Amino acid sequence: MDHSMHHAGMDHSHMGHGDMDMGGKCNMNMLFTWSTKDLCIIFPQWHITGAFSLLVSLVAIVLLTAGYEGLREVTRRYEASHTQRLKAFSGPINPADDEIADESGTIPPPVPVAGANLNGGRNETRSLLVGWDSKRAAEHRGKLILAALYAAQVFYSFFIMLLFMTYNGFVMLAVAVGAFVGYLTFGGAAPAAKSVACH
Numbered sequence: 001m002d003h004s005m006h007h008a009g010m011d012h013s014h015m016g017h018g019d020m021d022m023g024g025k026c027n028m029n030m031l032f033t034w035s036t037k038d039l040c041i042i043f044p045q046w047h048i049t050g051a052f053s054l055l056v057s058l059v060a061i062v063l064l065t066a067g068y069e070g071l072r073e074v075t076r077r078y079e080a081s082h083t084q085r086l087k088a089f090s091g092p093i094n095p096a097d098d099e100i101a102d103e104s105g106t107i108p109p110p111v112p113v114a115g116a117n118l119n120g121g122r123n124e125t126r127s128l129l130v131g132w133d134s135k136r137a138a139e140h141r142g143k144l145i146l147a148a149l150y151a152a153q154v155f156y157s158f159f160i161m162l163l164f165m166t167y168n169g170f171v172m173l174a175v176a177v178g179a180f181v182g183y184l185t186f187g188g189a190a191p192a193a194k195s196v197a198c199h
Contacts (some may be wrong), residue, residue, distance in 0.1 A: 065178025
């Protein structure tokens with residue numbers, strides 16, 4: 001009699017544990033579907049539990065995908081301003097000087113112009129050296145920022161690809177709508193042939 005009560009207690013506790021698991025599992029699809037039952041989007045915490053959570057998730061996906069175009073526009077604008085900033089430095093740098101500076105670590109002094117005032121020549125030489133250093137620093141800083149923006153674009157594009165790879169028709173449509181909204185909002189002069197997920 002004790003054994004039967006013990007087994008009944010175990011069965012009851014096992015059933016209760018099984019009921020808890022049923023609500024939290026994610027359904028992973030590898031084929032196209034319109035079903036949203038147990039749909040998880042990228043993370044198990046992003047779980048569609050009903051019509052409201054589906055609607056909120058689709059709006060979030062549209063905004064996320066539109067944001068990708070916003071990031072690309074920020075990158076284009078920064079690149080254009082960086083180019084203008086570099087052009088603003090006076091006095092072209094001789095490419096031969098760049099090679100010498102890279103090898104020795106020092107910048108060769110500019111050749112003074114014949115008949116120039118000595119004091120004026122010294123000031124001109126100093127300003128050229130300061131300008132050269134400033135240009136190099138601006139180039140380096142700009143390259144680092146552009147590399148960071150590029151890395152963010154790559155990460156963002158593959159995140160959008162993961163959204164698409166839920167194979168859910170609603171999510172796929174939300175990604176397409178987000179690309180449409182993003183291009184209308186941010187894509188002014190950008191070529192329309194650029195793909196969102198594959199760079």
